[in-house]
Amino acid sequence: MAKAIELLRGDVRSDATGRIVLLTDGQANVGLTSLPELAPLVTAEGRPTTTIGFGEHFDKEFLTALADAGRGNTYYCEGVDAAAPILSREFAGLDAVVATNVSVELTAVDEAVVGIGVLGLLPAVPVPGGVQVGLGDAYDEESREALFRIDVPGLRLRAHEVADVAVRWAEVGQEVALHEVRTPVVVNVDEPQAAADAGLDDEVVERVVLLEVADAGRRAREAAGDGDGATGARLLRDAADKLTPYSDRPDIAERLGRLHRDAEALAWDPSDPATRKRLHFRSLSTYRGRSLAGEDIDDAEE
DSSP, X not given: OHHXXXXXXXXXXXXXXXXXXXXXXXXXXXXXXXXHHHHHHHHHHOOOEEEEEESSOSOHHHHHHHHHHTEEEEEEEOSHHHHHHHHHHHHHHHHTEEEEEEEEEEEEOSTTOOEXXXXXXXXXXXXXXXXXXXXXXXXXXXXXXXXXXXXXXXXXXXXXXXXXXXXXXXXXXXXXXEEEEEEEEEEEOOOHHHHHHHOOOHHHHHHHXXXXXXHHHXXXXXXXXXXXXXXXXXXXXXXXXXXXXXXXXXXXXXHHHHHHHHHHHHHHOTTOHHXXXXXXXXXXXXXXXXXXXXXXXXXXXX
């Protein structure tokens, strides 16, 4: 990693996009070996750092946290055959980077707002009156999703501007240009029955369900780590039931198949490290809400 940082500090074109890609067994045993020592290196350098855990015995939390510190991606590489597609995807993405250091900040502007939070596990930091989420680099033809929760229990009947959203990024090119776009969050407060009749946004509801499924995967992995494969399998089957209403979509149908296969694997052998790592990275990919056009999020992050 130190050598990679040294090379990127060298004679690099001003319009070039640099990235550190660490392929490792995750057993740090020489030189700097702890996250508090390594994370500041990649954070201070400002270059996206991607980590790829190879095999079954790497520390997934360590490599995930290191990638978060470097605003990069993280992958699980089960074997040699899986390495080439991961590396190809990562390096192909360099040509498609259109913005760096993308962040979304949500802050309250109405005193009736009592809380603002982030759903999922996106890297987030508190700011006065709200929260800021770091999204890292943005790629051409890519969609990103971030879900926020705003608690506004004390509003009267009328339209209210409750919060302000600021999206910030640095443009990639010959010269670094910083950009910011702001937009208000306005809610229409109505009588309870009228609000109920209006219904919920289907796209948001579906995304919340996917996050609940991801959380079930995390809890199933933790149960398996305690040797309780039966509970882990039950959590995954319950999650599959939540997804069933959306099973007419091919991507959801594939997720359902994965959930049932992982449930069977946990019930059979909760100690299997490969199954537990798959659950970790599938949940992580959903939490991060990242997909490129034509790609399934789970496939991209595995």
